[in-house]
Structures are given as C-alpha cells and as structure tokens.
Amino acid sequence: MKYEKEINRRKTFAIISHPDAGKTTLTEKLLLFGGAIQTAGAVKSNKIKKHATSDFMEIERQRGISVATSVMTFEYNDTLINLLDTPGHKDFAEDTYRTLTAVDSVILVIDSVNGVEDQTRRLMEVCRMRDTPVIVFINKMDRDGKNRFDLLEEIEAELKLSLHPMTWPINSGKEFKGVYNLDAKNLRLFTASTKADDDDTIAISDLSESLLDEKVGERDAEQLREDVELIDGVYGALNVNDYLQGKVAPVFFGSAVNNFGVKEMLDTFIHIAPVPRSRETSARTVDVGEDKFSGFIFKIHANLDPKHRDRIAFMRVCSGKFERNKYYHHVRLDKDMRFSNPYSFMARSKDIIEDAYAGDVVGLFDTGNFKIGDTLTEGEDFYFTGIPTFSPEIFKELVNKDPMKTKQMEKGVSQLTDEGVAQLFTQFGGNKKIIGCVGELQFEVIQYRLLQEYGAACEFRTLPFYKACWLTSKDQKKLDDFLRFKQQNSAEDKDGNPVYLAQSEWFLNTEITNNPDIQFHFSSEVH
Numbered sequence: 001m002k003y004e005k006e007i008n009r010r011k012t013f014a015i016i017s018h019p020d021a022g023k024t025t026l027t028e029k030l031l032l033f034g035g036a037i038q039t040a041g042a043v044k045s046n047k048i049k050k051h052a053t054s055d056f057m058e059i060e061r062q063r064g065i066s067v068a069t070s071v072m073t074f075e076y077n078d079t080l081i082n083l084l085d086t087p088g089h090k091d092f093a094e095d096t097y098r099t100l101t102a103v104d105s106v107i108l109v110i111d112s113v114n115g116v117e118d119q120t121r122r123l124m125e126v127c128r129m130r131d132t133p134v135i136v137f138i139n140k141m142d143r144d145g146k147n148r149f150d151l152l153e154e155i156e157a158e159l160k161l162s163l164h165p166m167t168w169p170i171n172s173g174k175e176f177k178g179v180y181n182l183d184a185k186n187l188r189l190f191t192a193s194t195k196a197d198d199d200d201t202i203a204i205s206d207l208s209e210s211l212l213d214e215k216v217g218e219r220d221a222e223q224l225r226e227d228v229e230l231i232d233g234v235y236g237a238l239n240v241n242d243y244l245q246g247k248v249a250p251v252f253f254g255s256a257v258n259n260f261g262v263k264e265m266l267d268t269f270i271h272i273a274p275v276p277r278s279r280e281t282s283a284r285t286v287d288v289g290e291d292k293f294s295g296f297i298f299k300i301h302a303n304l305d306p307k308h309r310d311r312i313a314f315m316r317v318c319s320g321k322f323e324r325n326k327y328y329h330h331v332r333l334d335k336d337m338r339f340s341n342p343y344s345f346m347a348r349s350k351d352i353i354e355d356a357y358a359g360d361v362v363g364l365f366d367t368g369n370f371k372i373g374d375t376l377t378e379g380e381d382f383y384f385t386g387i388p389t390f391s392p393e394i395f396k397e398l399v400n401k402d403p404m405k406t407k408q409m410e411k412g413v414s415q416l417t418d419e420g421v422a423q424l425f426t427q428f429g430g431n432k433k434i435i436g437c438v439g440e441l442q443f444e445v446i447q448y449r450l451l452q453e454y455g456a457a458c459e460f461r462t463l464p465f466y467k468a469c470w471l472t473s474k475d476q477k478k479l480d481d482f483l484r485f486k487q488q489n490s491a492e493d494k495d496g497n498p499v500y501l502a503q504s505e506w507f508l509n510t511e512i513t514n515n516p517d518i519q520f521h522f523s524s525e526v527h
C-alpha cells in the first residue's frame, strides 16, 4: 500500500451525547492532551441555550468565522486524530447523522446521573445501522449518580449494546475516590486536574494488597474487590474484534470537567479504535489503500456573514491522496474541478493544505457545485453509498409571499436543501411545495435565510403529516395505482422518488398492511 503509513496513523471519530452530558467538556480535555490548546475554557460550546432563531443565527455567525471548530485535528502519541463536531441541538440531528457517515468510530458520553436520554437513543440507532465501533464514557462521576451496575444494565438494554467495563469507579458523588483500571491493573485516585501530563497512577496488580486498603479505606477496598471479581467473572478480557464490529463497547468512568478518567480512555482509544477502512460505493468496494483518490461530501456549511457569502463543503477522503490544485472528477456533475484553497482543520485555525489522506476531512470552498453525498474521484464514476436521508418529522407547505421573487425562492430552496438544511417534497398533481424538517428551528432558519440571502419572503402553513416514507415496489403498476389513489398524501422528493406522507401512525400501519406489494422505507439513500 502506497500510503499505508499515513492511513494507519489516522483515527477519525465523533463524540456524541445528549445535550449537557459533557461533550464539549470532554472535547476540550482531549484537545488539551493533544497539545492543541493550552488552557481550559478554550473550546466554546455550540449549544443553543434557548429555542430561538436569534441564538442560532448568532452561533452560525460565529461559526462562519471559526468554521475550524467543525473538525478538530490534533496529534497524540504519533496518532493523527480527526475529531468531527456534531451539533448538540436536536433540531439539527440530521446534520449529526450525516457526520456519523464520515467517521470510523464514536465516543458516546453518558451522564451518570441521567443515564440514557432521548438523543442518546437516536444517535445510537444511526451508529447501529453502520455497525460503528463505540466507546462509552460515563461522565460526572463526581455527582451522585445511579448505581453503576444498574446504569450498565440500563445502557445495555436501552441501546441494545453489549458493554465491557475497562475501568471501575470507587463510589460516586462526594464519596468518589477514583477509578481502578481493570486492564492495566492500576488505581487512579480522584483529583481535579487540569494538566495534560498528570500520570499519577498506583500500580496494584493484586487487589488483595493492603496498599489498596491504605489508599481508599477498608470498606471501599472490600467493595472494589467484590465488584472486580464479579466483573471479571462476567466479562473476561475485551475482544477487540467484537468492538471493531460494533458488537461490544468498552466503558470508562470519569469526570470530564475534572479531567479525570479521560486519559485512560484516550490511551485505549488510540490503541484500539479503527483506522480508516474500505468503503462501499455504487459500483464496487473502494479499498482504503488504493493509490487513486476518492472522497465524498457529508456536510455543507453556509457562511451567514453577508460579506462572505461562500459555502464550505466538508469532504471525507476515502482513498489515495488528495492534492491541492489537482483536477478531480465531480461524478454527479460530470465535471473536472480543482481546489486552490483546501482547508485542513488543525485546532482553532484554518490552514490551507497541500495534501490529505484517507480519514482526513478537507474543507472545500464552494460556490454552489456541491450537495450532500457528492463524490469526487480521479475519473471513475461511482457514488459512496450509505449516506442516508431520514424521514423528517414536521411538515409545512411553503407559501411564496412575493410572486415577483418566485425564481429567487426556488433557487434558494434548492440550494438550502442541497446543504441538507431541510427536505423538499412536491405533491403529485397539486405541485404544492412541502418542506420537511427534523425540528421547528429549521423552519425559522429557512425563512430567515431565504429572505436574507435570496430576497424571497415566504410563509409556512402547517400540514397534518407525521412521517414521510419512501416507496418502492417490484410491481410498478401497483405503486402507480397507490400513488394515484392516495394523491393527497403522495409526493416526490427532490430526486423524483415517490414518497407517502402519513397522517398518523395508524394510517401508516394500515397502508403497510393493505399494500403488501409496496415497501415503505423510513430513510432513503442520498443516491
């Protein structure tokens, strides 16, 4: 393999969590270890505190300036780590789902007090679709959390994931004394540390040593011995292959804000987390080690600053070497393009790069050529598959308030849907334009952006739909008949695929039962 060395030193991942579990805090600690930042407090949360457009706009404006925070690249022990940021707000979950198509593994943060929460469940569903390897970080052990055995059980049951504890906590809350590393067989006593090079562990290879009693007290030492015996009996040693196949998730306990338990996780992460792997395309499997470059766009970031109306397309490199100023083939447009200012994302600064390898994310300046899922190659025609579009949850009719601006509105809607901000459906027969989003906030964003960027005023009228299902059938006539019969509930998506808009779960189930020759899909491939 020509680029073996480069590929094998890269780990590309995302941290996912329910808002407030500690994703931002953990990100910051990881950057601290990577030497990418020197002080705590340097990473700003991209959280939307209130459910308000103004908040979102403000954040987007800031992000436009420091788009570098979308991807953070840093080195730790000779490993080059690409950490992809995901928005915390649930209204932007689609953006997160797509980012998950560009990573090779994830770290899932769970709040030890709240356990498994809504967003955790949904994000894990997406990970399961792709068998993404997961490491779990149970955070906030300095607070009185749930009983740790109960917590593990809850996570296993709710997330349908087998867990494998790598460290084990001694108490929680005020009584939290530290973690025992089950693999390295050492003890780390709880201290709030802000330094990256803190390595104060106490080797205790045999838990019956009296040193343990000295360090944590007799009662807790006894409890730890009992716990560990139980864990060893149940779990044994970690099977790394099971982890790599997404079947088993190693678990670490800690406190991100105190930088405690983070290093244990990071050390394991760089040891076991997958390096970039081969990927499926519409034509064949692309081997990560191929000499020829290929990559796909998973995210498009619009700059909302009116002075800089450019967009940045985020491309994941899948094989070969991407080079600045070299011509590449844009498969969908059948057009050769080159990029004179590709960005890399070394923490906190945007740097123009000369080349990038599999696993890397490159930011490409875009004037409207890209949409989510676009593939770039050295000439071959294929698309990377497995980039899903999920059924939206809120549907509204788009009403044009200014007939003079119809063209601008259509262009605006087309570009915003290319960016993945929302999905557009056109009702059969009626030509009604229906916008589907995951959250209310996105409608406000669309309205704002259509006006600001395209000068088009629009309104939304709520529609009584609850889900969009993509339809397929081996029997084209049956499908056509269904669509004709259900005209009020039928539409096509932007690529002309037929979609059924269900009013309620009851209607949907009835249709599924009544139409055994038609398949109803809750997500569709971008291509």
Ligand code: GDP
Pocket (backbone or CB within 6 Å): 017, 018, 019, 020, 021, 022, 023, 024, 025, 026, 045, 047, 088, 139, 140, 141, 142, 143, 254, 255, 256, 257, 258
């Ligand atoms: P995010 O929404 O997942 O990015 O969460 P943040 O990283 O912004 O953290 C949410 C809140 O939890 C903040 O106030 C953090 O200071 C706090 N927090 C993070 N980690 C810990 C921890 O280990 N212990 C405690 N007590 N609080 C924490």
